Amino acid sequence: MKVTQETQGTAAIFIVEGQVDLHTSPELRSQLRTALNSRSSPLVVDLNAVSFIDSSGLATLIEALKSVGSYGGKLRLCGLNPDVRKLFELARLNEVFDLRTSRAEACGP
Amino acid sequence: MKVTQETQGTAAIFIVEGQVDLHTSPELRSQLRTALNSRSSPLVVDLNAVSFIDSSGLATLIEALKSVGSYGGKLRLCGLNPDVRKLFELARLNEVFDLRTSRAEACGP
């Protein structure tokens, strides 16, 4: 897994690549933590280059969703391929998260 | 592994994809055999989509080279990626085979 950070306007963008599992999700969590600590919004997580993500990845995103809510910020996800979308559906999280079709759309107002 | 056959002028082209090893090389051999039986020339083997090839793959190509020589025909290889080229060099077969840079060039006169 590799996480690259970018900013666009007020948006803090996290581009995640590769496999997210219990081995790698702590690294994703600690990167999200910096943006949460500085109360950025929206937080955008681009999953387009993710080849695999498991429930530890979902846990990391749920944690971020709760944290961002605590200061009234927004978390948006984009780039979900069909396999990743299926996972969100199985966990009934597709309605809980704000899923956007493109990174541009996710960074908007 | 998957082998697709095409013809272009007198050339019989074999487009090989995937992994060539002792499990799959018999299939490559049997496909080459049909073109050898009808004394086609040139025989062109395009290795561009080959992700792995071992000495059983080389053995299959050496066999074809000898057969094609028996009726005065030509065998040409193209699309060797750096890993495949390295194998030919280690086996000192890069001078033995007619290695071409493109399929078009391999099909020419």
Added chain:
Amino acid sequence: MNEVRCTVPSDTAYLPMVRAMVTEGARLAGFDPETTHGILLAVTEAVTNVIRHAYGGEPDQRIDLLLGTRPEHFRLDIVDYGHFVDPSKIASRPLDDLRPGGLGVHLMKSIMDRVEYRPNAHGGTTLTLEKHAPAAKGSS
């Protein structure tokens, strides 16, 4: 003999290797990429649970994997030598209780045709995961 046996450490660093093995097992069984991906998810959740719950996160314990390879059918036994828990107590959280964690068992059961925990004679648990190929499902 069309079974592969593997022993890996209870270390999350080996999860990609387990998935690589399982991917090839699913390919030998003739599964499509979508079904294969589901199996990878279920197996990851299962092995992760062994590492966390059966071994309490200790990375140097032993996990045995027995992969059965026959056409249209995937089977993996995951054997640990750790802390045994009554299988009836192994369950995910309710889905509407939104909090991090507590989804693994639910995912395994949603994806696989069989998810069965059994105590081992020598201590620890064997978890069997099975999946039929989508096309073969109706006919079996």
Added chain:
Amino acid sequence: MNEVRCTVPSDTAYLPMVRAMVTEGARLAGFDPETTHGILLAVTEAVTNVIRHAYGGEPDQRIDLLLGTRPEHFRLDIVDYGHFVDPSKIASRPLDDLRPGGLGVHLMKSIMDRVEYRPNAHGGTTLTLEKHAPAAKGSS
């Protein structure tokens, strides 16, 4: 415990699975793609030789793989329970004698830092393949 053990049938259908495992082993050791590819080739030649020469092509015999995973260093023991041959007789053909076959041992020795055949106590052969990461090579 940072070793993975695997038992696979002596069936060429399992060669992609062996390569998948070895790819992940090389990744854990931190190898670059080019070096990893060379290792895949050497391991394929070694396992193919076990299937063909130690087991005479029988697909239902047992091959044990012991994969050592430490940074910058790849090690694989390939254990068979077949026909043992004096290691001094295991050699490829001369390269200028152009004929199909007879290249595997030459390739293994060109690629790996160590290629060592030993008889097993219980019959059969253990072949050890080792490779240091290119950068670590000079310093070791």
